Amino acid sequence: MPALSTLRLRLLVVSLLTVSFLGALDHTIVSTSLATIAGDLGALEHMGWVVVGYTLASTVLLPVIGKLGDLVGPRAVFLTSLVVFLFASLACGFAGSMPWLIAGRVLQGMSSAGLQLMSQTIIAQVTSPRERPKHMAVIGAAFPIAILVGPVLGGVITDFWGWQWVFWVNIPVGIGALLLAIFAVPHIEPGTQRRFDVRGALAFTVSLISLVLAVTWVAEPALRTVAIVAFTVSLMAFAGFLLAENRAAEPLVPLRFFRNRTIGVATTLSFIIGVGLFSITAYLPTYVQMAYQTTATVSGLVPIATVFGMLLSNLGTGFLASRTGRYRLYPVIGTALGAGGLTVMALLPVGPPLWVPMVVMFGVGVGTGAFMSLIVAVAQSAVSRRDTGSITAAVNLVRQIGATVTTAVIGGAVGFGVSALLPVGLDAAQLTPQVVRAADVATQAQVAAIYHDVFAPVFAGLAVAYAIGLVVALLMPSGRLSDEQDPVLHAEPATA
Incomplete structure (x- = not known):
């Protein structure tokens, strides 16, 4: 056009x-x-x-x-x-x-x-x-x-x-x-x-809804049997989805996309963003309130710092990539920052000043923002114009699924861990920040240590996800974004 x-x-x-x-x-x-x-x-x-x-x-x-x-x-x-x-x-x-x-x-x-x-x-x-x-x-x-x-x-x-x-x-x-x-x-x-891929759409819908319900129910002891059934239904429906996509003349998500290494790397990195950062953001205020004994208002400073770093980096790398046409370096640096920052969060001792996790999570946000929007543009540039909507959906979809499933997993892990470690006399269901702040100093210190110990492996696991993302980012083919209107990547040798 x-x-x-x-x-x-x-x-x-x-x-x-x-x-x-x-x-x-x-x-x-x-x-x-x-x-x-x-x-x-x-x-x-x-x-x-x-x-x-x-x-x-x-x-x-x-x-x-x-x-x-x-x-x-x-x-x-x-x-x-x-x-x-x-x-x-x-x-x-x-x-x-x-x-x-x-x-x-x-x-x-x-x-x-x-x-x-x-x-x-x-x-x-x-x-x-x-x-x-x-x-x-x-x-x-x-x-x-x-x-x-x-x-x-x-x-x-x-x-x-x-x-x-x-x-x-x-x-x-x-x-x-x-x-x-x-x-x-x-x-x-x-x-x-x-033709529209009706069978693929129905199979995917059943699979995703069943998966979300399963990870939501699995944390409830009374619903675990139902959760197992939901997981089974999700797997069967997903198998049906893959079968439908292989047979459909015009599949909902063309699997041929993923034979392209650029698209494979971009979608994997999008999944890493959902798993590695979007999932933990909702739990940062709770972690800060309990581990640092802050108010609800003050606890928002850590996620604010994270998102602010993401915003600045997202805009900066977008304009830099448009100016130079180069894009491979940004996800490499970004995943390295994410892995390093979340590793530091896992190793932080109990009781450092609040500005420390703010600075660390700001760095994680900067790393994530470095390739958050960029990889969508790169993936779009690797397909023909007629498939732009489908590839855009695929990249966003894996991010959403990663965030949704990991959020549920983290919620279950935190709930189970805190309940298991709390001393007798404290009920996890009624343990609010207000209750903790009203308790004696020894109890406050004990609760802070429990939340630190529960969240440390969570941060470590997310750091591993970003480390995997770093390996994947290094596999991104070297190239330069084209000035042509028709989306085509100009591939270059890996040594360029």
């Missing part, structure tokens, strides 16, 4: 960034209002499904949305997803019961997958591989910014306007973004109309 003017390209990036931010924000802004929502709707036991429903729906729909973008064109999928997202936000605000709210959140998650994927796909379609990293980095900044401002914004809105406005605030911003997108997002011709 013809190149866009500079003005229209900038308007397009602003539009995609705004919409991507809305989708990412809706994942983080709800966290601080969950208790209020559950109390108003009288369904505390179902509170977790407000988050799980959103995350699961967005993950399951990633390959489906990616393929639809290739079939009917990314503009149509993007605009439709935005309209559905606004409708779902309106419905969530009017929810009068928890099932209604969960249904609305599922719809939000489904549409959020379209916003996230199509933003990256549209940028890939209208820019050359050389230009793509800097624009992808700008759009990718939506996620870390949402992590930084979402919980605080959610708390302020809930306290002053009511929890309904956590969802309704999307409406005016989303309508403005929609009007801008109608003008800024160009029509992109889809590939030749092809």
Whole structure:
């Protein structure tokens, strides 16, 4: 397609960034209002499904949305997803019961997958591989910014306007973004109309839902038998998915992609990000509150430092890669920083000043941001334009799966470890930071040591994941991003 003017390209990036931010924000802004929502709707036991429903729906729909973008064109999928997202936000605000709210959140998650994927796909379609990293980095900044401002914004809105406005605030911003997108997002011709892989989509959906339910239930002793059944169903469905993909004329996730070493490395690194950092971020405040005896507000400083490092590095490497066309060095440096930082976190003794883990996790964030958005652009550049949506979905999908599964595993490990080590008289189910701070000094020191001992092997395991990522990053073929509009990598000898 013809190149866009500079003005229209900038308007397009602003539009995609705004919409991507809305989708990412809706994942983080709800966290601080969950208790209020559950109390108003009288369904505390179902509170977790407000988050799980959103995350699961967005993950399951990633390959489906990616393929639809290739079939009917990314503009149509993007605009439709935005309209559905606004409708779902309106419905969530009017929810009068928890099932209604969960249904609305599922719809939000489904549409959020379209916003996230199509933003990256549209940028890939209208820019050359050389230009793509800097624009992808700008759009990718939506996620870390949402992590930084979402919980605080959610708390302020809930306290002053009511929890309904956590969802309704999307409406005016989303309508403005929609009007801008109608003008800024160009029509992109889809590939030749092809058949949709229905069997592959169904098998993948059953496999992923069963897997998430299994890792969620396995921590509950009463549900372990059901969890084993769910694991079995997940494995059988995944085997069916692979069989369907091998037989389908137009598979949902073309397995031929992974015969390309560049794509194989990029998707593996994306998985490492989900496993190595995205999974632990949710537990950092708890670790800091218990191991460092801080308030909830102060405990947020460590994840803030992590995400801030990720944001700066993501933008910096995106612009550097666009300027030089080189990309191989950044994931090598990034995974090394991640492995080193998490190793230091595992070796930290009990009781160092809080600025120490802040600095260390800032370094882990810098390392992760160095290749977070870049590897998406590199993977897109290794396939033909007709498969842009599918490869974008695949790279994002493995990251989501890695984060979802590892988050559940870490939660189970921490819960089991703390319960096993707590002395008699302390109940893990009722052990809050407030209870610990009200206890005597000896008990506080004992709890801090327990949380340190439980989290140390978790950090060590994540450091191993980044070390594996370093080995994988070294296998990335040396190359240079092309200035041509058609996405093609200019391969160079490994010694270049």
